[in-house]
Amino acid sequence: MSASRIPPETIAERLERSGVDRRHFLTFCGKLMVIAPMGLAITSKLSPEAVAATVGAARRPSVIWLHMQDCTGCTETLLRTSQPDLASLILDVISLDYHETVMAASGKDAEAALRDAMDANDGKFVCVVEGSIPTGNDGKYLYLAGKPGLQVLQEVTSRAAAVISMGSCASWGGVPSSGPNPTGATGVDQLVKNKPVVNIPGCPPNPYILLATVLEYATTGKVPALDDQHRPKFAYDRHIHDQCPRRAHFDGGRFAKQFGDEGHRQGWCLYRLGCKGPVTHASCSTRQFNEVVDAWPIGIGHPCVGCTEQHVGFTIPIYDTVEIEHPTPPETYAAVSPEHKGISPMATGVAGVIGGALVGAAFIGSRKLDDNGDSSQNDGKE
């Protein structure tokens, strides 16, 4: 982190210098393409090689990472890749100049590191915030180097180019804000109004969303397109439910009703167990964690808790069911040639009796009318 202050090298140069082999970088670029299949300039390419060329030519973005009222889970998810090489590669792709968890320095040295990092890339670095900011009681619930967290946030973000709220806590307050909220936990975008703020909610969010956002910014100088809650659209424009691998069970009406029951063991839909997939905007169902297939809540048999939605995650009880936001007609229809119950002999019998009774009644009625009518005709003649 005490690297030379001369212009930062490009990502390709850095990777070459640290001896990262190209295959790993292409794998990384391929994963970026999966997490952001559309909506990002860096990944709208035909092949991982093309993405690698664009990303490789970009200068390594300087990232300053602030810890607020958090559990460090978001940092863990960034570092806990299943392959150790990928974690170091991530740290080669971005220039993580200040991060309280991974840096070696402590005390005064750490403070100096933050100051140095801000001076070196003044107005150009990306500030990532992890954890909610306590605003209650003048921000006295969190102190960093003798200063309230709120003040540190304002000092750092005022010199940043863009701010990224990593995780649900930084996005809107997350777990600490979900009542009674004594610390007044608040999201970054409520406090920082003069900088572009990108919310990446999740508990934790997928680290590739962060990387794609940072690299998009490093390459094009712009933050990705955001939705009304400042979430990048490329990762948060669809419901979990829309792309869920268990969706066919939902449409087919096959639900797990209890943990461990037949349906649960068969991998049926978890909606009845309280899955928030139908109301939760996130890409977990297409991009799973730690490069491991099915490493996400629904994949391991637990309902989605809706951690990326402000009024769902940590607010609606985990096992309460939600209203389906966009009901769609079932995708399965009745068979063209079904095995079907035949004609009931009882019904044909009843129909026959009634039909016979009617015919008989009509016959007798018409005979009666003949007698009656003849007599009345006779009356008329007389």
Add this chain to the structure above:
Amino acid sequence: MRANAKPIGGRLLTPSYKVILLIAAIGVATIIWRFAAGLGATTALSDGYPWGLWIAFDVVVGTALACGGYAIAILLYVFNRGQYHPLIRPAILTSALGYSLAGLAVAIDVGRPWLLWKVPVMIWRWNVNSVLLEVAVCIMAYVVVLWIELTPALLDRWSQSGQEQLRRRAERIRPSLDRALIWITALGILLPTMHQSSLGTLMLLSGPKLNAIWNTPFLPMLFLITSVCMGYAAVVFETTFSSLAFGLPKDLRILGSIQRVAAIGAAVVVGFRFVDLGLRGVMGQVFQLDLPAILFWIENVLFVLPVLMVAQKRVVSLGSLFRSAVLLALGGTLYRFDTFLVGFNPGRGWHYFPSVPEILVSVGLVAVELAAYIAIVKTFPILSGVRETSPTAVD
């Protein structure tokens, strides 16, 4: 004319009336069961045959047989034949009862009846291209029109009743009702013209699922003509039957001329159908030895027999009138059943024959209609020309 109509009077709870009430009660109980247990448990309906007996009989046949009011109104108000006036009030009563029960049958048949109220209310949600909407709205409106057309009978009863208060209320309402009735009557002719033809359009929409014998672009027209024929037949049937039941004097000439009009309609239908089959190039299908072809011939025989009876001037007695009317009504009924159920083939493997609860509900609804009819004509001035020494009803 109005003054001629008198309540039949007499005891209501005769033994035969009790039998009718029993059948009606069984039907009502079955209806309650249907709402408690659902369609799947009580009917033979399936994804292939979503429309069964309740639609084919209670709605499609039921409203056609209830077209008496419409058919007589055409003669009376469009062709200005005043001599048919004594027939209009009983015909309107039958129509009102028939259409009301058809509406009830729809409510029993639909999968989510608790949403039915939205049809007439949520106008902004209407799909104006939907035939089903046209039928639903038209029938709902016509039920209201029919009961308004019947209100003079109620006012007459109020006027004739001894109570001064009721009499004055009747006198107060009558002028405004008389002014409105011309428009109501016009609606009463327009609405059935619309939905009776649309009932044919419904099956036209099923495309190749409908057997070619019935699947003609003229289906709406054929449904309209047969509905008028069935309306006339129902009036003849009803009048002859009530003359038998209540011993009313009857005018054979009027009934005979109505039956003649109905027979002309039936002849037109039969002739047109053969021309249509030929023009569409599917004449061969009616000469195969299969169920649709056999039923087609039975339909035509049922239509032709009354025509022959009228043409050979055999319709001279009440009995022969009754027989020709029944044959014609049966022909129209079979034609509708064939179009909606027999000629409809949703694909291999689907079968439909009404379940016992379906039959009980249909029979029960007819019993309800009969019971209501008898109760109303005994209480309100509907039927005309009661003799002074009225013989007791034949039970």
